Amino acid sequence: MGGFGTRLQHAVENRGRLCIGIDPHEFLLDAWGLPNTAAGAREFGLRVVEAAGERVGVVKPQIAFYERFGSSGFAALESVLGAAREAGLLVIADVKRGDVGTTLEAYAKAWLEEGSPLEADAMTVNPYQGFDSLASALELADRLGKGLFVLAATSNPESTSIQTARRDRGSQLGETVAGGIAKRAAAWNADHADGALGSVGVVLGGTVDFDLLGVDLTGLGAAPRTPILAPGFGHQGAEFARIREMFGAAAESVIVNVSRSVLAAGQDGIADAIDQQAAELEDALS
Ligand SMILES: O=C(O)c1cc(=O)[nH]c(=O)n1[C@@H]1O[C@H](COP(=O)(O)O)[C@@H](O)[C@H]1O
Numbered sequence: 383m384g385g386f387g388t389r390l391q392h393a394v395e396n397r398g399r400l401c402i403g404i405d406p407h408e409f410l411l412d413a414w415g416l417p418n419t420a421a422g423a424r425e426f427g428l429r430v431v432e433a434a435g436e437r438v439g440v441v442k443p444q445i446a447f448y449e450r451f452g453s454s455g456f457a458a459l460e461s462v463l464g465a466a467r468e469a470g471l472l473v474i475a476d477v478k479r480g481d482v483g484t485t486l487e488a489y490a491k492a493w494l495e496e497g498s499p500l501e502a503d504a505m506t507v508n509p510y511q512g513f514d515s516l517a518s519a520l521e522l523a524d525r526l527g528k529g530l531f532v533l534a535a536t537s538n539p540e541s542t543s544i545q546t547a548r549r550d551r552g553s554q555l556g557e558t559v560a561g562g563i564a565k566r567a568a569a570w571n572a573d574h575a576d577g578a579l580g581s582v583g584v585v586l587g588g589t590v591d592f593d594l595l596g597v598d599l600t601g602l603g604a605a606p607r608t609p610i611l612a613p614g615f616g617h618q619g620a621e622f623a624r625i626r627e628m629f630g631a632a633a634e635s636v637i638v639n640v641s642r643s644v645l646a647a648g649q650d651g652i653a654d655a656i657d658q659q660a661a662e663l664e665d666a667l668s
Contacts, residue, residue, distance in 0.1 A: 384527070384576050384577055385524070385527040385528075385529075385575075385576050385577070385581045386472075386503055386504055386523070386527060386528050386529030386581040387529065387571070387575055387576070387577055387578075387579040387580045387581040387606070387609065388576060388577040388579065389472060389503065390439075390440070390472060390529065390579055390581075390609055390637070391577060391578060391579040393439030393440055393472050394439060394637070396439060397437070397438050397439030397440075398438060398439065398660055398663065398664060399636060399637055399638050399663060399667065400437075400438045400440075400637075400638055400640065400656070400659060400660045400663050401438065401439075401440040401441065401442050401474065401611070401637050401638060401639040401640075402430060402433075402434045402438055402440075402441050402442070402639075402640065402641075402644060402656060403441075403442045403443075403444060403476075403613075403639050403640060403641025403642075403644075403645070404426075404427050404430050404431070404441055404442065404443040404444065404447075404462065404466075404641075405443075405444045405447050405641040405642065405645065406422070406423040406426040406427065406447045406448075407447065407642070407645075410426070410642070410645050410646065411423065411426060413646065413648055414426060414429075414648055414649045415649070419451065419454075420448070420451035420452075420454035420455045420457065420458040421454075421458065423447060423448055423451065423455060423458050423459075424457075424458035424459075424461050424462060427443065427448075427458065427459070427461070427462030427465075428461065428462060428465055429649050429652070430645070430652065431462060431465045431466045431469055431471065432465075432469075433652045433653040433656055434466075434469075434471060434656060435466075435469035435470065435471060437653070437656045437657060437660060438471070438656060438660060439471065439472055440471060440472045440473075440474060440637060441466050441471050441472075441473055441474070442473075442474040442475075442476050442611075442639055442641075443459065443462060443463065443466070443473065443475060443476060443502075444476040444641070445459060445475060445476060445477050448462075456500070459500065460499050460500060463475070463500060463501065463502060467501070467502075467503075472503045472504070473502040473503050473504070474502065474503065474504045474505065474506065474529070474531060474611065475493045475500065475502035475504070475505040475506070476505075476506050477489070477493055477505050477506060478506045478507070478508045478533065479493075479505065479506075479507050479508060479519075480507055480508030480509060480510055480511055480515065480516070481511065481515070482511065482515060483515060483517060483518040484518065486507070486515065486516065486518050486519050487518035487519065487522060489505075489519070490505070490518065490519035490522045490523065491522065493505040494519075494522060494523055494526055494528040495522075495526065496526065502528075503528060503529060504523075504528060504529030504530060504531060504581075504583070505519075505528075505529075505530060505531070506530075506531045506532075506533065506585060506611070507519055507530050507531070507532050507533070508533050509532050509533060509534075509563050513532070513562070513563055513566040516530070516532065520570060520582065523581060523582070524574055524581065527581075528581070529581045529582065529583065529609070530581070530582050530583070531582075531583040531584065531585050531609070531611045532563055532567050532582065532583070532584050532585065533563075533584075533585045534560045534563040534564045534567070534584040534585055534586055534595075534597065535560040535564075535584075535585075535586045535587060535590050535592065535595040535597055536585060536587050536590075537587025537588065537589045537590065537613050537614030537618055537620070538587070539589075541587070541590065542590070542594065542595070544559060545558065545559050545560040545595055546558050546559070546560065546594060546595055546596065547559050548596075549562065557596060558595055558596030558597075560595040560596060560597055561595065561596035561597050561598060563584065564584050564586075564597045564598065564601070564602060564608070565598060565601060567580075567582045567583065567584045567602075567608055568580075568598075568601045568602055568604070568608045570582045571606050571607075571608050572606065575606035577606065578605060578606055578607060579606060579607050579608075579609055579635065580606045580607065580608050580609065581609075582608070582609075583608060583609030583610060583611055583637075584602065584608060584609075584610055584611070585610075585611045585612075585613065586610050586611075586612055586629075587612065587613055587614040587618075587620070588612045588613065588614040588615050588618075588620030588621075588624075588625070588628065588638070589614040589618050589619055589620045590614075592628065592629075599629060599630045599631050599632040600630075600631040600632075602631075602632040602635065603630070603631035603632035603633075603634065603635060604631075607632070607634065607635045608632070608635060609635050609637060610629065610632055610635050610636045610637065611637050611639060612625075612629070612636050612637065612638050612639065613639040613641075615638055615639065615640050615643065616640045616641075616642065616643025616644070616659075617641070617642040617643045622638070622662055622663050622665075622666035622667075623666050625638070625663075625666055625667060626666070626667065633667070638663055640659055643659070644656055644659055
């Protein structure tokens with residue numbers, strides 16, 4: 383059915399733009415009446431998947447909340463990833479990997495290769511070692527029909543100190559770090575997309591000022607469009623009502639992640655909370 387971008391486009395058309403984060407924070411496990419153990423994180427993830435399965439198209443497990451339990455945490459995560467994919471959800475593994483090419487390739491195989499115990503549909507990658515250091519993961523994802531989301535303008539307030547920095551030499555002279563990364567992702571999609579939406583997305587926080595960050599939203603919104611994973615809504619302060627104004631020409635490509643603001647509803651309230659946020663998001667985008 384085509385590459386990740388095409389599957390994402392299909393998920394958005396059928397299930398909307400909300401992505402549910404699977405982030406079993408210690409305080410959430412406690413609020414859900416679950417133990418702060420790998421078994422608790424597994425149960426939490428499975429219940430989120432159950433609630434999300436009928437309601438949205440995409441989930442984003444944040445692996446730090448599983449990794450903290452060591453090997454039993456990874457076993458728990460394997461169950462959650464398997465259940466999510468079985469439920470027909472697209473899974474973005476939030477792993478934020480980045481390294482020299484051959485090492486990054488091993489990470490990409492771990493998270494994207496068919497049959498890997500941790501197989502997901504897409505993973506988040508960190509381009510701090512240079513966009514070109516992502517080449518092995520870009521090529522692997524392309525070959526396997528999987529996706530990547532490259533950190534570009536992140537939602538945390540500390541991000542601007544690095545991401546607004548401007549290059550003082552080379553072909554991208556004057557461009558910000560964030561703008562340059564977004565441009566490279568869009569260029570990759572222009573060369574490789576097999577449909578209206580590319581398979582290489584960028585992470586753009588809903589809390590940031592894209593003018594200040596120097597991100598070319600028109601370029602991201604041009605065909606083939608570049609998917610945008612937008613965290614920062616709810617708990618970190620970004621609001622659905624501002625998405626159109628903020629993302630402008632790229633608004634059609636935004637996948638909105640919510641984690642704590644929906645997970646805080648607890649296990650009895652999560653299904654209704656997802657329905658409510660999905661309806662609010664659709665309202666804001668219509
Ligand atoms: O890559 C991410 O998903 C991410 C990037 C970013 O810039 N900011 C950010 O908050 N995230 C992740 O998105 C989720 C946001 O969680 P909430 O603030 O609880 O909605 C967490 O899993 C973060 O790790």
